[in-house]
Amino acid sequence: MNDPIFQELRFRNLTVKNRVFRSNISGRFDNEDGSLTQTRINWECKFAKGGVGAIISSYVPVLMEGRIIAGYATVHRDDFIPLWAKLGEAVHSFDAKFIMQLSHSGRQMDLPGIHNQHRPTLSSTSRKEPLHGFLCQAMTKADIERTVRAFAHGAWRAREAGLDGVELHAANGYLFTQFLSSGINDRTDDYGGSLANRARFLLEVIAAIRDAVGRDFHLQVKLSAIERNNVIPWEGKGNTLADSVQVAKWCEQAGVDALHVSTGSLFPHPLNPPGDLPIDVLAATYDVLISSGVYGFRNFLLFRYPLLRPIFRWIWFRMKKGLPFEAISIEEARAIKATVRIPVINTGGYQTASVVREGLESGAFDAVAIARSLVANPDLVEQWRDGSDRPAVPCTYCNKCLVNAPENPMGCYEQARFPSRDAMIEQLMSIYRAKPHLTIPSPAEV
Ligand SMILES: Cc1cc2nc3c(=O)[nH]c(=O)nc-3n(C[C@H](O)[C@H](O)[C@H](O)COP(=O)(O)O)c2cc1C
Numbered sequence: 105m106n107d108p109i110f111q112e113l114r115f116r117n118l119t120v121k122n123r124v125f126r127s128n129i130s131g132r133f134d135n136e137d138g139s140l141t142q143t144r145i146n147w148e149c150k151f152a153k154g155g156v157g158a159i160i161s162s163y164v165p166v167l168m169e170g171r172i173i174a175g176y177a178t179v180h181r182d183d184f185i186p187l188w189a190k191l192g193e194a195v196h197s198f199d200a201k202f203i204m205q206l207s208h209s210g211r212q213m214d215l216p217g218i219h220n221q222h223r224p225t226l227s228s229t230s231r232k233e234p235l236h237g238f239l240c241q242a243m244t245k246a247d248i249e250r251t252v253r254a255f256a257h258g259a260w261r262a263r264e265a266g267l268d269g270v271e272l273h274a275a276n277g278y279l280f281t282q283f284l285s286s287g288i289n290d291r292t293d294d295y296g297g298s299l300a301n302r303a304r305f306l307l308e309v310i311a312a313i314r315d316a317v318g319r320d321f322h323l324q325v326k327l328s329a330i331e332r333n334n335v336i337p338w339e340g341k342g343n344t345l346a347d348s349v350q351v352a353k354w355c356e357q358a359g360v361d362a363l364h365v366s367t368g369s370l371f372p373h374p375l376n377p378p379g380d381l382p383i384d385v386l387a388a389t390y391d392v393l394i395s396s397g398v399y400g401f402r403n404f405l406l407f408r409y410p411l412l413r414p415i416f417r418w419i420w421f422r423m424k425k426g427l428p429f430e431a432i433s434i435e436e437a438r439a440i441k442a443t444v445r446i447p448v449i450n451t452g453g454y455q456t457a458s459v460v461r462e463g464l465e466s467g468a469f470d471a472v473a474i475a476r477s478l479v480a481n482p483d484l485v486e487q488w489r490d491g492s493d494r495p496a497v498p499c500t501y502c503n504k505c506l507v508n509a510p511e512n513p514m515g516c517y518e519q520a521r522f523p524s525r526d527a528m529i530e531q532l533m534s535i536y537r538a539k540p541h542l543t544i545p546s547p548a549e550v
């Protein structure tokens with residue numbers, strides 16, 4: 105009864121039944137036009153049934169040009185509202201809340217899709233994205249205004265769909281990070297230079313959302329507390345913890361209800377998701393990305409030939425030295441929580457009940473957001489309730505789920521966790537269940 109993990113969490117406009125949120129997980133569940141499918145509903149229900157208090161959705165683009173990959177649900181059209189409403193209803197039926205993550209890729213993508221292929225995407229800067237080499241062009245004031253409106257419309261649609269709130273994806277290298285980051289933003293206008301200028305775009309979006317949905321709809325912001333943007337060694341380091349503490353305070357003042365603390369100014373980043381990077385698996389799945397950016401083929405060669413892999417290994421693993429996988433950004437969350445009054449959610453490797461309890465009790469955060477350990481054990485929360493400190497067959501942080509994401513179905517790919525390869529594949533296929541209500545279109549519909 106007194107376990108802090110199972111205490112309600114009260115935000116200003118939203119109450120969640122416990123302190124475990126399913127963190128955002130993107131997967132190619134949906135249609136090319138951005139309409140969501142039964143598969144996504146089945147996927148989210150797995151975690152709602154498993155006992156999490158709330159689900160924070162995958163990356164949901166507010167514009168088609170803001171996609172990171174085709175086949176992820178979007179929120180750029182009013183006629184998608186009933187689809188999101190269905191998903192919300194399904195998650196609510198398991199007594200969990202659903203928060204939609206509103207997003208825009210800017211220059212950071214995986215597979216750009218037909219809307220962005222062979223043309224530069226919008227960003228704060230015209231310098232290409234350093235990992236895959238996506239081309240981009242700095243947004244004009246008109247581009248910024250249009251994008252601000254798109255976020256506000258997205259939030260409005262989420263509210264109309266009866267969802268429980270929205271999260272702005274201002275972490276991990278996507279469009280908001282491209283504005284916030286001192287390592288990326290090279291503008292000389294009102295949106296570049298000082299931290300206040302770099303935060304302007306995010307704060308304008310927050311204000312526009314408040315205008316569109318009022319004060320009583322839950323709004324949270326996911327931030328990278330420390331950017332460590334120099335994964336490619338010659339890039340600038342980006343924002344420090346002190347910068348992010350200041351941005352967090354501005355978000356609170358602007359009417360944000362909670363902060364979701366992550367780390368790293370790219371996705372993926374050596375520290376996010378924390379763990380391994382299986383380069384042999386990457387060599388097999390990166391082929392789809394070869395034509396994505398101007399560095400795609402170079403990267404493929406680095407992964408494909410074992411003699412070249414040490415180069416990439418050095419680049420990737422040098423930042424991880426001495427850092428744990430579990431609770432990797434706990435001290436960053438603690439520093440932010442110490443300066444704001446709104447609740448703070450922390451993400452990064454959580455899997456052990458005693459670690460989460462200690463973080464809650466010591467005031468580091470108010471809740472955790474978990475992705476991979478829930479992919480591995482969707483009933484993790486129930487296992488904790490039954491007294492386990494750690495699941496019997498834990499997530500190994502191998503990141504095979506991550507590197508399979510562009511090419512294969514979402515799920516756990518650590519074969520050693522399953523009795524057989526067939527059992528692993530059965531788990532991957534379990535969300536694709538045919539439903540009898542497919543209809544034959546009328547001639548007019550065709
Ligand atoms: C396959 C995969 C997809 C992810 N997709 C998203 C996403 O769409 N939006 C986001 O903010 N974070 C995304 N993340 C990051 C997670 O939400 C989470 O913050 C990170 O993995 C650290 O938590 P974990 O150690 O519990 O996995 C993703 C992570 C993985 C492994």
Ligand code: SF4
Nearest residue numbers: 499500503505516517
């Ligand atoms: S593949 Fe499975 S074990 Fe590996 S990180 Fe992903 S969820 Fe965890």
